[in-house]
Amino acid sequence: MEAFDNNEHPHRRFNPLLGEWILVSPHRAKRPWQGQKESTQALNLPAYDTTCYLCAGNERSNGVHNDAYTDVYVFDNDFPSLLEGEAEAPAETSPLFQLKPERGINRVICFSPRHDLTIPEMEVSAIQKVIQAWKEQYTDLGSRDFINHVQIFENKGAVMGCSNPHPHGQIWSQSSLPTNVEKTQANLKKYFEANGRSLLSDYIAEELQRKERVVLENEHFVVLVPFWAIWPYETLIVSKRHFGNITQMTPEETVAFADALKRLTVKYDNLFETSFPYSSGIHQTPTDGQDHPEWHFHMHFYPPLLRSASVKKFMVGYEMMAEAQRDVSSEKSAAILRDLSETHYKQK
């Protein structure tokens, strides 16, 4: 039998956060690509766009005008997926037809008035203001009786379903714990109860020793390509200290988090010299009023690009029916990201 090689042999890896196996086909990156090409993002956006419903002072589709805001701006989503109103639960008892009304509040968060300034091009001090707004939103929404979970996320780039290039994120808060959050919580809890330590503390301690999947670090955060990553350049930002949610970050940690966000996204932009698309999102303690010592603050980045600014990884047939699959090892992706410059390519 051949000796096993991460970069040669097909294998499966286990994601301990979701409790799921994934398939790795490291040799498959050699496959030629004749399929769909994504159109690359327009690179020269204006600083202000009169037709953009997110720019300061402009009119939104419901007739409301945005404030003449100067840094971060948060407002209720005009087309929310969740509503505050309560509806009576329907009477249905079959286990095959389970349905529950769901309540929530959705908000939009513009990162700055600049129509053309994404996180990698923002100053670290400006990114801190975004983090400050996330803290305030988590507190404000989380304090309501009927809100038990606050999902902070960003869809960046048209290929990730973003419908407006003005840099912004979203917050969907709701009564229930969403499926993936509930799974993660169950796994974090099992580990915490068995070991008395947070799963992610143990995980990053080991990763910081092994180094092969670490992309960058600073005093308070580590950024790595998780052992079980599915997207080609997927990363995870984890706080070195074990705390549960964004409001528990110290001022120093907040600066360090902004630094990690900036450095990671600069590397991302530099990878294919393009405004790198991704979906990112924070996983942290639910706002259900319970104590959750198992939670350990972290942020996921799921970027779709595989080989170039125009060729993405498709999570389709096999992946939908069977399990997630990647064409390159996490170690190789981490090495590529690690070696990239931390100066944005536009500034060279």
Next chain:
Amino acid sequence: MEAFDNNEHPHRRFNPLLGEWILVSPHRAKRPWQGQKESTQALNLPAYDTTCYLCAGNERSNGVHNDAYTDVYVFDNDFPSLLEGEAEAPAETSPLFQLKPERGINRVICFSPRHDLTIPEMEVSAIQKVIQAWKEQYTDLGSRDFINHVQIFENKGAVMGCSNPHPHGQIWSQSSLPTNVEKTQANLKKYFEANGRSLLSDYIAEELQRKERVVLENEHFVVLVPFWAIWPYETLIVSKRHFGNITQMTPEETVAFADALKRLTVKYDNLFETSFPYSSGIHQTPTDGQDHPEWHFHMHFYPPLLRSASVKKFMVGYEMMAEAQRDVSSEKSAAILRDLSETHYKQK
């Protein structure tokens, strides 16, 4: 409190196959779309393309020439995600770094020599030949010692990562039970053991009574938009008789399955008068040599289009971090599909 309405109030539904909740925001279909538009498929493909590596007689990238085939043609994938060779399992004991070598065989199945003939435009008798090939592959691959699961699937359309428009599907067979198959099996088993009947038998019995989610049926199969569908026009083909895998289909059932495939995909093409993209795949008994009375043959269709031939649903930020979300009720989608003609729009 307001009385609950499926088509008005945000709610969650439970998928008993995967054991997961999903979010339904039926009111959200009204949201305007300014995001990415897909380029629609070239409609006039030639019957034979000299540059296509799937057409009969043509050369593939490894120098091999395809047979001068006249109906279905199956060959080993030139860029397989899985390999037959065995590699020694690495020594690693940490529960956070679990990795297992995986073996398998991947094949490609051309549906016919015609470069331009997708399933909705094929004769029912020609579709039967595809089903016959699926049976043979399931038997051939499944009979090998190291193959415990045979995943039959199709990625149709560039938007679903299909890299060659010549109508074809794939088969990825492997040693392990993939994540989603394992989850489905566990849920089918729990139900079967508790009730002595297959989950899907009980489910379709109820759906055939309620009718609101049924798209079409024939003597042996029902096609419906599952109660817990996530994709806008997701459907499920279920056999009326409870059997576990494709080799157990009677000749009459095989004809009926071909009929269901044809009628469903014709409706799909008619929906936006385009060659409708989707990923489809069969879920059936694993080939692990064990008895699996819990399994009930079914086929999933996951089509991405939402509003038109060029606007798809993006499963991104919230969906990746939290849970799958849809913008229209299953009942509404089923009604739309049900009302569509069963004559292909090109033939009118």
